[in-house]
Amino acid sequence: xxxxxxxxxxxxxxxxxxxxxxxxxxxxxxxxxxxxxxxxxxxxxxxxxxxxxxxxxxxxxxxxxxxxxxxxxxxxxxxxxxxxxxxxxxxxxxxxxxxxxxxxxxxxxxxxxxxxxxxxxxxxxxxxxxxxxxxxxxxxxxx
Amino acid sequence: xxxxxxxxxxxxxxxxxxxxxxxxxxxxxxxxxxxxxxxxxxxxxxxxxxxxxxxxxxxxxxxxxxxxxxxxxxxxxxxxxxxxxxxxxxxxxxxxxxxxxxxxxxxxxxxxxxxxxxxxxxxxxxxxxxxxxxxxxxxxxxxxxxxxxxxxxxx
Numbered sequence: 001x002x003x004x005x006x007x008x009x010x011x012x013x014x015x016x017x018x019x020x021x022x023x024x025x026x027x028x029x030x031x032x033x034x035x036x037x038x039x040x041x042x043x044x045x046x047x048x049x050x051x052x053x054x055x056x057x058x059x060x061x062x063x064x065x066x067x068x069x070x071x072x073x074x075x076x077x078x079x080x081x082x083x084x085x086x087x088x089x090x091x092x093x094x095x096x097x098x099x100x101x102x103x104x105x106x107x108x109x110x111x112x113x114x115x116x117x118x119x120x121x122x123x124x125x126x127x128x129x130x131x132x133x134x135x136x137x138x139x140x141x142x143x
Numbered sequence: 144x145x146x147x148x149x150x151x152x153x154x155x156x157x158x159x160x161x162x163x164x165x166x167x168x169x170x171x172x173x174x175x176x177x178x179x180x181x182x183x184x185x186x187x188x189x190x191x192x193x194x195x196x197x198x199x200x201x202x203x204x205x206x207x208x209x210x211x212x213x214x215x216x217x218x219x220x221x222x223x224x225x226x227x228x229x230x231x232x233x234x235x236x237x238x239x240x241x242x243x244x245x246x247x248x249x250x251x252x253x254x255x256x257x258x259x260x261x262x263x264x265x266x267x268x269x270x271x272x273x274x275x276x277x278x279x280x281x282x283x284x285x286x287x288x289x290x291x292x293x294x295x296x297x298x
Binding site (some may be wrong): 034120 | 176181183184268
């Protein structure tokens with residue numbers, strides 16, 4: 001795993017290390033099986049087109065899980081995610097270069113928890129934020 | 144252009160009613176499959192020895208894990224009260240996850256779901272119906288481990 005980061009080292013305005021993703025149709029089928037979401041818009045192109053979609057699209061919940069990976073990689077084994085959420089504003093398609101990103105917005109101590117808040121999002125290959133969200137995470141403290 | 148409301152009395156009555164619990168045993172293989180489908184190689188989702196060194200009983204579930212889709216030991220009304228949807232097409236509008244305890248392999252979770260709200264909007268694809276749902280996951284010690292909120296869009 002990556003090095004462990006500590007609360008004291010994280011500054012407001014800092015970027016979260018980016019996570020690169022590019023889903024193949026195969027990955028969408030794997031996700032369908034693993035998550036139990038067999039809705040055909042994610043693997044049947046004819047079905048997707050009939051549903052007024054541009055073609056098969058990436059599952060919203062998979063995009064949400066990628067943001068979870070962005071956060072858990074960032075906080076490391078000693079940190080934890082308290083809460084995060086996102087809106088699936090724009091559709092993402094297989095084959096596109098998708099990046100998970102984030103920026104620190106707040107830093108404070110709440111009881112024993114050393115908390116960092118961040119804006120998080122996925123952007124597509126054109127740099128459009130398709131999946132904006134927010135997160136509250138806990139980092140270990142050096143103290 | 145506004146047509147009549149698609150929200151029925153049946154839908155309004157369903158708001159706030161909690162479903163019967165669905166009971167799910169969290170198993171290692173589905174967690175590993177799930178992590179692989181995300182493309183997340185973090186050993187805490189794959190390697191039990193690694194997870195134990197961190198103080199867990201077994202591997203843990205990645206954020207975004209949806210255990211309500213596992214094959215349950217006992218199936219409750221997992222989608223909450225039933226009502227007829229006016230549209231056949233659906234999109235996921237958003238998810239929110241609030242974590243209290245890590246979900247670990249071996250946990251037996253009791254999962255209940257309720258419809259938080261339902262409303263309609265005129266969107267670019269015509270009338271759209273938004274449903275807000277809340278799913279609560281409790282473990283074998285009756286601790287709330289996860290609350291998941293979702294926005295469904297039908298059109």
